[in-house]
Amino acid sequence: xxxxxxxxxxxxxxxxxxxxxxxxxxxxxxxxxxxxxxxxxxxxxxxxxxxxxxxxxxxxxxxxxxxxxxxxxxxxxxxxxxxxxxxxxxxxxxxxxxxxxxxxxxxxxxxxxxxxxxxxxxxxxxxxxxxxxxxxxxxxxxxxxxxxxxxxxxxxxxxxxxxxxxxxxxxxxxxxxxxxxxxxxxxxxxxxxxxxxxxxxxxxxxxxxxxxxxxxxxxxxxxxxxxxxxxxxxxxxxxxxxxxxxxxxxxxxxxxxxxxxxxxxxxxxxxxxxxxxxxxxxxxxxxxxxxxxxxxxxxxxxxxxxxxxxxxxxxxxxxxxxxxxxxxxxxxxxxxxxxxxxxxxxxx
Numbered sequence: 001x002x003x004x005x006x007x008x009x010x011x012x013x014x015x016x017x018x019x020x021x022x023x024x025x026x027x028x029x030x031x032x033x034x035x036x037x038x039x040x041x042x043x044x045x046x047x048x049x050x051x052x053x054x055x056x057x058x059x060x061x062x063x064x065x066x067x068x069x070x071x072x073x074x075x076x077x078x079x080x081x082x083x084x085x086x087x088x089x090x091x092x093x094x095x096x097x098x099x100x101x102x103x104x105x106x107x108x109x110x111x112x113x114x115x116x117x118x119x120x121x122x123x124x125x126x127x128x129x130x131x132x133x134x135x136x137x138x139x140x141x142x143x144x145x146x147x148x149x150x151x152x153x154x155x156x157x158x159x160x161x162x163x164x165x166x167x168x169x170x171x172x173x174x175x176x177x178x179x180x181x182x183x184x185x186x187x188x189x190x191x192x193x194x195x196x197x198x199x200x201x202x203x204x205x206x207x208x209x210x211x212x213x214x215x216x217x218x219x220x221x222x223x224x225x226x227x228x229x230x231x232x233x234x235x236x237x238x239x240x241x242x243x244x245x246x247x248x249x250x251x252x253x254x255x256x257x258x259x260x261x262x263x264x265x266x267x268x269x270x271x272x273x274x275x276x277x278x279x280x281x282x283x284x285x286x287x288x289x290x291x292x293x294x295x296x297x298x299x300x301x302x303x304x305x306x307x308x309x310x311x312x313x314x315x316x317x318x319x320x321x322x323x324x325x326x327x328x329x330x331x332x333x334x335x336x337x338x339x340x341x342x343x344x345x346x347x348x
Contacts, residue, residue: 027062030074032097033332034344039063039074046213049309050254052079053116053272057256066252068217069233070099070180075217078254079115079272084108084343086336087328088172093274094338095249096217101330102177106245106275107164107323112340116271118278118307123321124164129282130155130316133300136196138316139204139286141184141226141244142237148196149186149223151237157244157282157322164324165240175346177327181227181234182243183219184284199289199298206247206285206303210311213257215248243325244284247303247311250275255309261293262313270309278307280314281321287313 027038040062044050048057061078075096076083083094085105091112092105109121130138137143137150141158144150154162169176188195189203196202209215219225219234227234228241251257254273259266270276285303292299292313301313304320314320333347 032074033101033103033328033330034094034097034334034338037063037074037097039065041065044077046215046251046257049256049268049270049273050078051115051270051272051276051309053270055269055271055308056254057268058254060254064252066215066217068099069219073097073099073217075249075252076274077252078274080274081115081340082338083274084112084338084340085328086343086345087175088169090168091343094344095245095253095325098180098327099217100180102180103328103330103332104180104249104325105328106325108277112343113277114340115274116276116278120279122277123279123281123323125160125322126319127157127160127282127322128317128319129157129302130300133315133317135198136200136202136289136300138300139289139302140186141182141284146197148188149221151223151235160322161242161244161324162239164322165242169240169242169326175328175332176241177329178228178241179231179233180241180327181219181225181231181238182284182325183246183248184224184226184243184286185219185221185246186224186286187220188288201290201298202288203290204286204288207287207313210247210251210257210287210303211259213251215251215257217248217252241326244282245275245323245325247283247285250283250303250305250311255305255311257311260310260312262295264293265310265312267310273309275305276307276309277321277323279321280307281305281323 050060085092144152225234336342
């Protein structure tokens, strides 16, 4: 490691002493199902984008830590190149190792792809989040008319995720964790009566977490933590243990938070992040029902990721890419080192 200091504007003085202190953060080593991993123990600045491209404000690259409901989660950030997994004949990227040791994966194609590579192979399909945008309920991964946290009807995107599981993963269920869930947090900022139902203007807390660059790995409402019936936690409403990435996990991966709203966006792009695929894709995080900037009509809005990595809000009825997310069990063993040439694979 080298350090270069710029003293071009320094003015010396006979009666003033100058001292420069350098501080180095020492990585720690943690034991996981993937082997011994080196982890940065400090918290990054989530107002900054992180990748190897000059468009990013930070060149952080590695594994970091944050608490979740089960302990300490280890998440991959920036232009990492050691989080490739080949599983079920498909390619995935590791989002994080959950607090209970299970491994969260996001779909990345039928073949391997480099960070930031634009490819239609890096998503499963395209879809609306829901068929309608005229009621707050349509921001739900599942929803019920008149309820802020209803579970009566599956969204269009959930139905498509279920189809992916049925067609691609039913032969691999013994390896897929069924206790962890997927947070579609519909908790609200507004305190007035009826928020989250009908056409009452609503801002979900995911909106605040983006604008304040404050991601979390906890899910405030148990009814919004989507799990299968056999799970010991969550709403037990899922048919299959499959979901989507949260906008919080997107920020942890190196996509900056900050001001956004429709075409109004002051975030920095993350063109070389491992999540950037050159296509807009959905997250699972509702943002609310409100008038988005530069638009005159009320709409139901979900957080999504743009082609260059920006986070934004889009109507539930637009058509974007879907990238399924699953969790692998903690007691599995793997070969490989997670690189594109030697991805993690289940041991024979």
